[in-house]
Amino acid sequence: xxxxxxxxxxxxxxxxxxxxxxxxxxxxxxxxxxxxxxxxxxxxxxxxxxxxxxxxxxxxxxxxxxxxxxxxxxxxxxxxxxxxxxxxxxxxxxxxxxxxxxxxxxxxxxxxxxxxxxxxxxxxxxxxxxxxxxxxxxxxxxxxxxxxxxxxxxxxxxxxxxxxxxxxxxxxxxxxxxxxxxxxxxxxxxxxxxxxxxxxxxxxxxxxxxxxxxxxxxxxxxxxxxxxxxxxxxxxxxxxxxxxxxxxxxxxxxxxxxxxxxxxxxxxxxxxxxxxxxxxxxxxxxxxxxxxxxxxxxxxxxxxxxxxxxxxxxxxxxxxxxxxxxxxxxxxxxxxxxxxxxxxxxxxxxxxxxxxxxxxxxxxxxxxxxxxxxxxxxxxxxxxxxxxxxxxxxxxxxxxxxxxxxxxxxxxxxxxxxxxxxxxxxxxxxxxxxxxxxxxxxxxxxxxxxxxxxxxxxxxxxxxxxxxxxxxxxxxxxxxxxxxxxxxxxxxxxxxxxxxxxxxxxxxxxxxxxxxxxxxxxxxxxxxxxxxxxxxxxxxxxxxxxxxxxxxxxxxxxxxxxxxxxxxxxxxxxxxxxxxxxxxxxxxxxxxxxxxxxxxxxxxxxxxxxxxxxxxxxxxxxxxxxxxxxxxxxxxxxxxxxxxxxxxxxxxxxxxxxxxxxxxxxxxxxxxxxxxxxxxxxxxxxxxxxxxxxxxxxxxxxxxxxxxxxxxxxxxxxxxxxxxxxxxxxxxxxxxxxx
Numbered sequence: 001x002x003x004x005x006x007x008x009x010x011x012x013x014x015x016x017x018x019x020x021x022x023x024x025x026x027x028x029x030x031x032x033x034x035x036x037x038x039x040x041x042x043x044x045x046x047x048x049x050x051x052x053x054x055x056x057x058x059x060x061x062x063x064x065x066x067x068x069x070x071x072x073x074x075x076x077x078x079x080x081x082x083x084x085x086x087x088x089x090x091x092x093x094x095x096x097x098x099x100x101x102x103x104x105x106x107x108x109x110x111x112x113x114x115x116x117x118x119x120x121x122x123x124x125x126x127x128x129x130x131x132x133x134x135x136x137x138x139x140x141x142x143x144x145x146x147x148x149x150x151x152x153x154x155x156x157x158x159x160x161x162x163x164x165x166x167x168x169x170x171x172x173x174x175x176x177x178x179x180x181x182x183x184x185x186x187x188x189x190x191x192x193x194x195x196x197x198x199x200x201x202x203x204x205x206x207x208x209x210x211x212x213x214x215x216x217x218x219x220x221x222x223x224x225x226x227x228x229x230x231x232x233x234x235x236x237x238x239x240x241x242x243x244x245x246x247x248x249x250x251x252x253x254x255x256x257x258x259x260x261x262x263x264x265x266x267x268x269x270x271x272x273x274x275x276x277x278x279x280x281x282x283x284x285x286x287x288x289x290x291x292x293x294x295x296x297x298x299x300x301x302x303x304x305x306x307x308x309x310x311x312x313x314x315x316x317x318x319x320x321x322x323x324x325x326x327x328x329x330x331x332x333x334x335x336x337x338x339x340x341x342x343x344x345x346x347x348x349x350x351x352x353x354x355x356x357x358x359x360x361x362x363x364x365x366x367x368x369x370x371x372x373x374x375x376x377x378x379x380x381x382x383x384x385x386x387x388x389x390x391x392x393x394x395x396x397x398x399x400x401x402x403x404x405x406x407x408x409x410x411x412x413x414x415x416x417x418x419x420x421x422x423x424x425x426x427x428x429x430x431x432x433x434x435x436x437x438x439x440x441x442x443x444x445x446x447x448x449x450x451x452x453x454x455x456x457x458x459x460x461x462x463x464x465x466x467x468x469x470x471x472x473x474x475x476x477x478x479x480x481x482x483x484x485x486x487x488x489x490x491x492x493x494x495x496x497x498x499x500x501x502x503x504x505x506x507x508x509x510x511x512x513x514x515x516x517x518x519x520x521x522x523x524x525x526x527x528x529x530x531x532x533x534x535x536x537x538x539x540x541x542x543x544x545x546x547x548x549x550x551x552x553x554x555x556x557x558x559x560x561x562x563x564x565x566x567x568x569x570x571x572x573x574x575x576x577x578x579x580x581x582x583x584x585x586x587x588x589x590x591x592x593x594x595x596x597x598x599x600x601x602x603x604x605x606x607x608x609x610x611x612x613x614x615x616x617x618x619x620x621x622x623x624x625x626x627x628x629x630x631x632x633x634x635x636x637x638x639x640x641x642x643x644x645x646x647x648x649x650x651x652x653x654x655x656x657x658x659x660x661x662x663x664x665x666x667x668x669x670x671x672x673x674x675x676x677x678x679x680x681x682x683x684x685x686x687x688x689x690x691x692x693x694x695x696x697x698x699x700x701x702x703x704x705x706x707x708x709x710x711x712x713x714x715x716x717x718x719x720x721x722x723x724x725x726x727x728x729x730x731x732x733x734x735x736x737x738x739x
Contacts, residue, residue: 028280031340035333039222046228052235053242055184060243060315061507062514066493068314070502073438077466083149086172086433087122087135087160088419090426094130099166103133106160106168113159114139114152125427132426136172136434153178157415171419172433173504176406179414183645184244191248194640195255196221202633203259207266212349215341216262216334223333224254227326234321241318245649248641249319250326252653256637257301257590258330260630262338264597265290267626269342273355279343287339293600296537297593298331300530304589307526311518313511316578368624371669372617379674386671390553390662396560401567403512404574404647405481406504412645424479433480434473435489435506436463439499444470447499454495456488481505515577519584526585527552530592539687543599546675546683550667551591555584558659562651576648583652587659590634594627594668602676606689612680620673631664 061068074082089095089103103124111121122135139152153174162168196217203213227250234240268290272282305327308320347354375382407420439447444465451474452460463471474492478484485505493501527548534544559580566572601623605615638660641653676683 028340028343031336032344035222035337035340039225042225042229045232046225049228049232049235049242049247050185052232053184053244053247055181055244059241059318060313060511062312062510063314063317064312065507065510065514066500067502067507067510069500070436070438070506073467073469073500074436074471077464077469077471082463083139083152083174084172084434085137085139085153085156085170085174086419086423087137087156088167088169088171088422089124089133089135089162090131090167090169090422091165092131095126095133095166100124100133102162102166103135107135107137109159110137110156113155127426129426132422134423134427139174149174150178150181167418167422169415169419169422171416171423175416175419176504179410179416180646183410183412183414187244187248187644187649191640191644192224192251194643195252195637198636198640199255199259199633202629202636206263206629206633207350208353209350211351212266215345215349216259216266216338219262219333219338219341220255220258220330222337223258223326223329224251226333227251227254227322227329230325230329231322234325240321241314242322243315243318245315245646246319246322248644248649249652250322252637252640253323253326254330256634257298257327257593258334259633259637260593261294261298261330261334263626263630263633264294265334265338266342269339270350270355273347273350274357274359277357279346283339283343287335291335293597294331294335296533296600297596298327300533300592300596301327301589303529303533304526304585304592307522307529308585310522310525311581313514313518313578316515316518316522316581319582368621368669371624372620372673375620375670375673376613376617376677379677382670383674383678386666386674387553389666390557390671393558393662394553394556394560396563397556398563399567400559400563401572401574403508403577404572406508408573409576409647410645411647411650420480428479433504434475435485435492435501436471436473436503437492437496437499437501438469438471439496441465441468441470443498444472447496448472450495451492454488454491456484456491481508512577515581518578519581522581523584526588530588534592534596537596538599538603538684540684540689541687542679542685543676543683546672546679547592547595547599548588550595550672551588551663553671554591554659554663554667555587557662558587558655559583561658562655565654566651570650570654572647572651574647576651578648579651579655583655583659586652586656587663590656590660591663591667594631594663595672597627598623598668598672603684603689606684612683613677616673616676620669624669627668628664631660635660635664 061071087103087107089099091099107122107124110116116122116137116139122137124133124135126133137156153170157170160168160170199220200213200217203217207213228247231240231242231247231250235242265286268286269283272285273279276282276285302324305320305323308316308323311317311320342349347356407417407424410417437447437451444462448460448462451457451472456476456478457474458477459475461473461475463473465471474488476485476488478488481504486509489501489506489509531544531548534547535541538544562575562579566575598619602615602619605618606612610618635657638653639657641649642657644650644653681689
């Protein structure tokens with residue numbers, strides 16, 4: 001092997017004499033230098049993303065809801081948005097006199113240390129069984145930003161301590177917000193490290209090379225830095241919401257989708273290295289073949305994510321641009337930085353399974369050849385069986401638990417959750433958190449009288465006034481987030497015209513109703529965008545509709561699996577209201593990804609003269625190994641979210657991971673293939689391929705008959721895996737879908 005092949009990938013004649021050869025040698029270095037410059041700028045900006053990440057109530061609430069208006073107006077009142085806490089003193093078997101003295105001393109110290117609302121000194125509310133004392137505490141100290149509020153909560157927890165059998169916990173809305181902020185703030189490091197570890201292990205198993213796996217992992221890391229920098233700039237320029245949820249999902253997408261693109265490109269590059277002496281020429285051909293399908297895939301995913309901009313929920317709307325930036329950053333790295341590094345490092349990077357020119361991989365009958373034979377012989381039986389399986393799984397949706405309550409939203413048990421559970425047990429018929437009402441200052445007295453006369457209201461107490469608004473607090477005579485309290489909130493909103501009704505329980509009502517509204521609007525937009533892109537790419541109407549139906553079936557089945565395991569296996573007591581919408585957007589966009597690679601290769605085979613049956617089964621075989629590896633990687637990266645300490649992230653990660661696996665192993669492999677066989681040339685209707693028989697058509701043209709062994713393809717190259725390490729777990733490893 002010539003030394004030039006190991007370096008820049010150029011040799012005699014590469015790119016023409018003289019300057020052409022120098023240009024070939026320089027281009028990968030120029031690309032690498034460009035990325036070094038980009039990263040030099042991006043790294044400091046990426047480090048600032050945490051400064052603009054917000055996980056307060058307003059950042060997640062629907063933009064137009066009553067509860068959002070309450071939170072925003074409270075920020076303008078003297079002291080800003082109040083920090084409402086509930087301090088819980090509890091002893092099994094009953095509080096002692098010493099316990100009550102301890103509670104009195106500690107709460108009096110709080111009144112001396114902080115500026116508290118109300119009369120200044122908190123008043124304890126004993127439970128009927130004598131086991132618990134509840135102290136509502138509210139602080140409206142001037143200049144309270146998010147950090148100041150967390151420090152206030154920490155200070156209260158430092159002062160109120162128990163011991164010797166006395167349990168003291170600080171909960172309430174402020175405690176819950178502080179615990180949520182701490183959890184979200186701690187996600188970045190563990191989420192990134194776990195994702196990198198999972199991707200690294202899978203790449204090592206797939207490539208079976210001591211060095212090759214490092215290159216796509218490095219490119220994905222560069223894409224992650226770029227995505228964080230761009231998201232920070234979008235926040236500063238356009239004010240998009242950046243939350244812990246959106247930044248975490250963005251990291252998952254960058255590594256998952258980026259590794260998928262890397263697998264496809266490296267597989268095609270390896271194939272071309274067996275034909276071409278110069279790595280540069282091999283990479284140029286590989287990019288030309290892969291780029292259209294990869295670009296279409298990334299464009300489809302990004303378009304699907306951007307459809308979330310139509311959502312009214314702040315957290316969903318902010319996730320759309322962040323996710324799209326992640327996908328496009330991964331695309332940029334995998335079609336520029338990754339090819340440059342592969343060419344510069346040369347074919348020896350593949351050691352010990354180096355693809356030398358003129359050599360052939362060890363041929364073996366792979367798993368997708370056998371699957372193709374089965375599907376080819378029994379397409380109707382395979383299609384019906386797959387539909388029945390997905391339908392049965394989708395029935396699990398009926399077992400999905402109701403909306404998760406705030407106290408059940410953590411997979412772990414921080415202090416605020418322990419406090420909420422103690423309160424629910426000790427005060428089963430009494431509210432432990434207020435309903436906040438904001439009224440125009442001139443109408444506040446009348447609004448308070450109306451509130452006192454509303455059914456389900458136990459107490460009304462005044463709050464602050466400023467900026468033309470007055471606040472007052474309503475205590476319901478029923479537990480938080482119960483059906484009775486929900487009815488009380490709805491009655492207040494109906495009776496108090498011109499006023500806004502908010503607070504933690506009202507926020508949950510608004511989250512549920514807004515998610516229902518967003519589903520009705522965003523889901524059709526996502527479907528329309530994805531189908532339109534598929535029509536433009538595949539020049540067909542039938543094929544895009546088939547893929548759209550397939551991913552919808554995957555979504556329903558994945559949600560059904562969640563319904564079967566969320567309560568029974570994971571112990572979740574509810575479902576996040578945004579799960580259905582977010583999982584739909586991700587599964588439709590990502591699921592169509594793999595359909596694009598399969599259909600694009602199928603269309604390529606048909607354009608080169610293969611009859612429909614041969615094109616379908618050949619595409620399954622030649623894309624099976626790489627796309628299966630990609631699906632496993634993507635599912636594994638999203639499964640990282642299952643271990644996160646927030647129910648909404650764990651549920652989202654689980655449903656997407658299950659959906660990707662169903663799409664990879666059931667839908668794409670069996671259902672789409674069998675349906676394509678049955679449709680034959682009609683799959684491409686009304687396009688030219690659906691009307692005209694390409695030159696080279698032969699037996700099996702209609703997609704019927706045969707024994708499933710006519711898998712010679714169109715005479716194009718096929719790279720198999722197995723012993724030479726080019727497949728995943730010994731599976732057949734072909735080239736990816738070509739452009």
